[in-house]
Amino acid sequence: MKNDTTVILVDDDESVRRATGRLLRSEGYAIRAFASAEEFLSQPPCGEPCCLVLDYHMPGLSGLQLQEMLVKSGRHIPIVFITGHGDVPLSVKAMKQGAVDFLSKPFKADDLQAAVETALKKSLEIKKGHERKESAARIFSGLTPAEHQVMRWVLTGLLNKQIADKLGITEKTVKVHRGQVMHKLKVSSVAELVRLAQQADITPAKA
Amino acid sequence: MPTEQKLNHQKDPPKISEAVDRRKPITSELEVALNGVADAVMVLSLDLKIVWANSAALQQSQCALNDIKASHCYAVTHQFSEPCKPPDNACPVEQSLRTGLSATMQHIHTGRSGARSHVEVTVHPIRDKSGEIAQFVHISRDITQRVEAEEALRNETSLLEALFDAAPGLLYLYTQEGKLIRWNRQHETMTGYSSEELRTMSVSDWFDGEDLPKMVVHWNRVFDEGARVFVELNLKRKDGSKVPMLFTGVRTTLNGKPHLVGIGVDIAEQKKTEHEMNALRNELIHTSRATLLGEFSAALSHETNQPLAAILSNAQAAQRFLAKENVDLEEIRQIIADIVRDGARAGEIISRLRAVVGNARPKMERVDLKDALQEITAFAGDHLSLNDVALDLQCEPTLPALTADRIQIQQVILNCIMNACDAMKDSAVKEISITAALKEPDRVVISIKDTGTGISAESKETLFKAFYSTKKTGMGMGLSISRRIIAAHNGQIHIENRSKAGAMVVIELPVLGREA
Numbered sequence: 073m074k075n076d077t078t079v080i081l082v083d084d085d086e087s088v089r090r091a092t093g094r095l096l097r098s099e100g101y102a103i104r105a106f107a108s109a110e111e112f113l114s115q116p117p118c119g120e121p122c123c124l125v126l127d128y129h130m131p132g133l134s135g136l137q138l139q140e141m142l143v144k145s146g147r148h149i150p151i152v153f154i155t156g157h158g159d160v161p162l163s164v165k166a167m168k169q170g171a172v173d174f175l176s177k178p179f180k181a182d183d184l185q186a187a188v189e190t191a192l193k194k195s196l197e198i199k200k201g202h203e204r205k206e207s208a209a210r211i212f213s214g215l216t217p218a219e220h221q222v223m224r225w226v227l228t229g230l231l232n233k234q235i236a237d238k239l240g241i242t243e244k245t246v247k248v249h250r251g252q253v254m255h256k257l258k259v260s261s262v263a264e265l266v267r268l269a270q271q272a273d274i275t276p277a278k279a
Numbered sequence: 280m281p282t283e284q285k286l287n288h289q290k291d292p293p294k295i296s297e298a299v300d301r302r303k304p305i306t307s308e309l310e311v312a313l314n315g316v317a318d319a320v321m322v323l324s325l326d327l328k329i330v331w332a333n334s335a336a337l338q339q340s341q342c343a344l345n346d347i348k349a350s351h352c353y354a355v356t357h358q359f360s361e362p363c364k365p366p367d368n369a370c371p372v373e374q375s376l377r378t379g380l381s382a383t384m385q386h387i388h389t390g391r392s393g394a395r396s397h398v399e400v401t402v403h404p405i406r407d408k409s410g411e412i413a414q415f416v417h418i419s420r421d422i423t424q425r426v427e428a429e430e431a432l433r434n435e436t437s438l439l440e441a442l443f444d445a446a447p448g449l450l451y452l453y454t455q456e457g458k459l460i461r462w463n464r465q466h467e468t469m470t471g472y473s474s475e476e477l478r479t480m481s482v483s484d485w486f487d488g489e490d491l492p493k494m495v496v497h498w499n500r501v502f503d504e505g506a507r508v509f510v511e512l513n514l515k516r517k518d519g520s521k522v523p524m525l526f527t528g529v530r531t532t533l534n535g536k537p538h539l540v541g542i543g544v545d546i547a548e549q550k551k552t553e554h555e556m557n558a559l560r561n562e563l564i565h566t567s568r569a570t571l572l573g574e575f576s577a578a579l580s581h582e583t584n585q586p587l588a589a590i591l592s593n594a595q596a597a598q599r600f601l602a603k604e605n606v607d608l609e610e611i612r613q614i615i616a617d618i619v620r621d622g623a624r625a626g627e628i629i630s631r632l633r634a635v636v637g638n639a640r641p642k643m644e645r646v647d648l649k650d651a652l653q654e655i656t657a658f659a660g661d662h663l664s665l666n667d668v669a670l671d672l673q674c675e676p677t678l679p680a681l682t683a684d685r686i687q688i689q690q691v692i693l694n695c696i697m698n699a700c701d702a703m704k705d706s707a708v709k710e711i712s713i714t715a716a717l718k719e720p721d722r723v724v725i726s727i728k729d730t731g732t733g734i735s736a737e738s739k740e741t742l743f744k745a746f747y748s749t750k751k752t753g754m755g756m757g758l759s760i761s762r763r764i765i766a767a768h769n770g771q772i773h774i775e776n777r778s779k780a781g782a783m784v785v786i787e788l789p790v791l792g793r794e795a
Contacts, residue, residue, distance in 0.1 A: 085585045087621050091592035094614065098599035156584045177588035181595035 076120045077192050081105040082112050082138070083127035083154070088177070092125065092154070092184070099185050109133035117147060121199050123172070123191030125184070128155035128162065136162065139169050148198050150191035154179060208272035214256050222249040226262060227269055227276035319398075321417040322405075327352050327362060327372060330414060339419070341391050352417060356388045356398075371402040372415050379404060379412065385426075388419065397426040449524075449543035455502055455536065457482040469545070471517035485514050494526075501528045501539050511546065523550050557661040582628045586621035593618050646681045646688065648715055648723060649674040655689040656713065659696045666700045668709040675716040678723060682791050683768055691761040691772070695727040695784045698758075702731025702782060721790045730781040734774060742774060 079101045083089040086107070093103045106112040110132055112124075128135040139151055153166050153174045163174040172194060173187035215223060225235045232250065236243040259265045269275075310333075313320050319336035321329050328349050337344055340355045352372070353359040363370040363386070374382035383401045390396070398419040405414040443450055444464040452461035459480050467474060470485075486494050490512045500506040508528045513521040528541040597614045600606060656672050663670050681688075696711060703709045708730045718724040734742065742758055758774075765772040770788040777783050 085589070087589035087617065087624075088585055088592070090617060091589040091596065091621075094610075095592040095596040095599070098596040154588075156588075177584045178591040179588065181592070181599070184592075 077195070078102045078104055078118050078120055078122040079125060079188055079192075080112065080118070080122055080149075081125045082107075082109060082130070082135070083125075084108060084130045085127070088127070088154075095181055095184065096125070096188065099181075099188075101188065109135070109138040112138070113141075121192055121195040122149060123188060123195050124149050124151045125188065126151050126153055128153050128166075136166060136169075139166065139171065143169060148195075150194040150198075152184070152187040152191050154184075204271050205273060208268055211257055211268070212272050212274060215253060219249045219253050219256070221277075222246055223253045223265070223269075224274070224277035226250060226253070227266060227274075229262070317420075319419045319421075321352065321419075323352050323372060323402075323415045323417050325376075325412070325414070329355060336419075339388070339390065339396075339421075356386070356419070358389045358391070358393075371400050372417070375402045375404050375415060376412060385422070386419070396421050397423040446542070448545065451541060451543070452531075452533075453482050453539045455538065457498075460538075469516070469522075470514070476517075486512055487515060488513075497526075497528065498539070501530050502537055505530050514543065523547050554661065554665060558665065583625050586625040586628070589621045590618050590625075593621070642684045642686075643682050644685060646683045646685045648678050648681055648688075648725075651685050651689055652692065652713065652715060652725075655692050656696070658689075659693060662697070662700060663711075666703070666709065668700050668703060668711060670696070670711045670713065673712070673714045678715060678717060679790050681723065681788060683788065684764075687764045688768070688788070691764050691786065692725070692727070694758070694761050698784075699727060699729035699731060699782075702733075703729055704731075706730050706732070706780075718787065723788050723790060725786045725788070727784045727786075728777060728781060729783075733776040733780065733782045739774070 079096050081089060081093050081096070081103060082105075083092065084107055089105050089107065093105045096103055104115075104118070106115075108130060109126075113133075124138075126135040126138065133141075135151075135153055135155075142149055142151075148170075151166075151171045153163070153171055154177055155162070155174065156177050166174055172191040173183075175183055175187060212220070212223075221239070222235065225238060230238070232246045233243050236246045239246070254260065254265070257265065257268060259268060313333040314335075316333060317335055319339045320333040321336050322331040324330050329347050329352055332340075332344055332347060337347070340347060342355070347355050351362070353362050353370075357363065357368070362373075368386055369384060371382040371384050374384075381401060381403045383399065386398050386400050388396050388398050399422050401418045401420075403416045403418075404412040405416060407413040446463055446465060449466045449469060450461075450463040451459060451466060453459055459477055459482065462477055467477065470477075472480065482494070482498065483491060493510065494512055497508040497510045501508055509525060510528075511523060511525050514524050515521055523546050524543045525546050526541060526543045528539050531538050531540045593614045597611055600610055600614075652672055652674060656670055659670070692713070699711050700709075703711075710730050712728045713725065715723060715725045762772050765786060765788070768788055770786060772784065772786045774782055774784045
C-alpha cells in the first residue's frame with residue numbers, strides 16, 4: 073500500500089518533525105511535512121490516498137481545530153494524532169471526530185506504523201468509494217430524461233403496466249424505455265440495475 | 280463569801296430605804312476621777328435604779344444627772360419598759376447578783392434619739408460592811424467601732440473565701456520552704472488530693488522530669504529577685520496523670536516572712552488546639568509541596584517529551600535504515616547528529632528545572648551556630664512533641680561563628696530532624712541527639728543521631744539522589760537538596776548507622792564557608 077500513497081506530517085517541533093519523517097521514510101512511505109496547520113492548508117490537496125500524522129499541541133491552529141475544519145469541508149483525510157502528554161478527554165474528542173489513533177510521545181515505531189497503515193487503508197477505501205460513485209454516475213448520464221424517469225420507477229419494483237398508469241403513458245412506451253435503459257447500462261436484470269443505482273446514489277421514485 | 284441574793288426588781292422590789300441606807304457616798308475626788316473616764320460609769324441600786332452616773336454616762340444618755348437619777352437603768356440605756364432578758368439581752372446585774380462576781384456582756388444600747396451603739400457592759404458588785412451586795416457599778420464601754428470593724432473583716436474574709444473557691448483554676452500560697460499552706464477547693468478537685476493530704480504537701484510533689492528543675496528556676500527567681508513569673512509546667516495528679524498548666528507566682532510577705540502566692544490554669548484544651556493547628560499547618564505545607572511536585576513533574580514530562588520522542592524516532596529510523604541492503608551512511612550520520620543534539624536539549628531542560636526547584640545560591644552571613652540550632656529545634660518542638668520524640672542539643676561553648684546561609688543550614692537540620700522522626704515512628708525509644716563541636720580550628724561538625732530503624736545497605740547508595748525515597752509519601756528531595764546546600768557551603772554530609780540502633784547524619788562545615 074506504500075505505492076502511490078503519501079503521509080502528511082504536521083508538527084511544530086523541528087526535531088520531532090525531522091525524526092518522525094525519517095522514521096516513516098525508513099518504513100517506505102512518501103512524506104510531506106509541514107510546520108503548522110496553516111502551512112498544510114495553504115497547499116493544494118493531495119490526489120493520492122493519504123493520511124495526516126498531526127501534533128496535537130501547536131501554536132496557531134491546534135491539531136483538533138484542523139481536524140474539525142477538514143471534517144466540515146468534506147475532506148475526509150484519516151488522522152493519527154501525536155501528543156506531548158496523553159490527555160484522555162482530548163483523545164476521546166479526537167477519536168469521536170474520526171481520528172484513527174492517538175499516540176503519546178515518545179511513541180514506538182511499530183505503533184506509529186500500524187496507525188499509519190490503518191489510516192492509509194481507510195483513505196484508500198474512501199478513494200475507491202469516490203471512484204465507484206463517479207464512474208456509476210457517468211454511466212447513468214447517458215440516459216435521456218424520459219429513460220431516467222422510467223428507470224427510477226423500475227427501481228421501485230412496479231410492473232410496466234403500473235408504471236404506465238403512474239406516468240400517464242402507454243405500457244408499450246414504458247417497455248421501449250426500459251429496454252433502452254437495460255441496454256445502455258449493460259445490465260440484464262433489475263437486481264443488477266438496483267446495485268448500480270446504489271453506487272451512483274440514485275434513489276427510487278416516490279409513489 | 281458573798282451571800283446569794285435574789286434580784287427581784289418588779290414583783291418584790293427591795294425597799295428603797297434599805298437601798299438608800301446601804302448607799303456608799305461617792306467622794307468628790309472619786310467623782311472627778313470617774314468623770315474623766317471615757318467609759319460610761321453608773322452606780323445602780325439593787326432594784327436597778329440609777330444612783331449616780333459619770334459625765335460619759337450622762338453624755339451617752341443625753342440627760343442630766345437629776346433627770347436619770349432613780350430611773351431604771353434599762354429605761355435609760357435601752358429605752359425598755361422592763362429589765363433586760365435573755366436570750367437577746369441577758370442582764371449582767373442579774374448575773375452578778377446571782378454569782379456574786381463581776382459580770383461582763385455585750386449589749387446594744389439605744390439612746391433617747393434611737394441611736395444604737397455596741398457596748399461592752401461590766402457590772403461589779405459593791406458590798407456593805409456585812410459583805411452583802413449593796414450596789415453595783417455598771418460600766419459600759421462603747422465598742423461600736425470595733426464590732427463594725429470585726430464585721431467588715433468577717434464580710435471581707437467570707438467574700439475572699441467565696442472568690443477563692445469560685446476561681447476556675449488553682450489558687451495557692453506556699454512558704455519559702457515550699458510548704459503548701461493555703462489552697463482553694465478547686466485545688467482539691469483538680470489534683471485529687473484531700474484537704475488533709477494537701478496540708479502535708481510541698482511544691483516539689485507536683486512535678487517530675489524536666490518540669491522539676493524548670494519549676495525550681497522560677498521559684499528561685501520569685502524569692503531571689505522578686506520576679507512575677509509565668510511558667511508552663513505539667514502538674515502530676517494523685518492518679519499519676521499529668522495536666523499541662525500555666526502557673527504564676529508572686530512574692531508576698533505574711534507575718535514578716537516571704538511567701539509565694541499564685542494561680543494555676545489548665546491549658547490542656549489550649550495545647551490540644553495548638554497541636555491541631557500545627558497538624559493542619561503541616562498538612563498544608565505537605566499539600567503545597569505535593570502540588571509543587573505535581574507541577575514539577577508535569578513541566579518536566581512536557582518539556583522532555585519532545586526531545587525524547589525525536590531521539591526514539593531517530594534511533595528506530597536508523598535501525599530500519601541499517602537493516603536495508605544499501606545503507607545510506609550520510610543519512611545515518613545525520614540521524615546520530617540529531618540524536619546527540621536532542622539528548623543535550625533534554626539534559627538542558629532538566630538542569631534548568633532543577634535550578635528552579637532547589638539550587639538557589641546561598642546567602643552568606645555571619646551565623647551563630649548555637650543560636651541557629653536552638654531556633655530550629657524550638658521550631659521543630661511541636662512536631663517533636665506530637666511524635667513523642669525527645670531532643671537533646673549540646674553545643675560546645677567555644678563554637679566560633681560560621682559564614683553560612685543561616686536559613687539553608689536550618690533547612691538541612693530541620694530535614695534531618697523530620698527524617699529522624701519518621702525513622703523512629705515504631706521505635707520504643709524516640710530520642711534525637713544533636714551535637715555541634717569544633718573538629719579542626721576551621722571546621723565544625725554537627726551530628727544528628729536518632730534511635731530509629733537506621734538505613735539499609737542498598738538505600739545507603741541512593742539515599743542522596745533526587746526522587747529517591749524510602750517513605751510512601753516522600754518526594755525524595757530532602758537529602759538531595761541537603762547535600763547540594765552543604766556542598767555549596769564547601770561542606771560534607773554523610774549518613775551512617777549507629778553501633779546499636781538508629782542512624783547518624785554527620786555534617787561538616789568550614790567556619791568560613793564559601794564566599795558568596
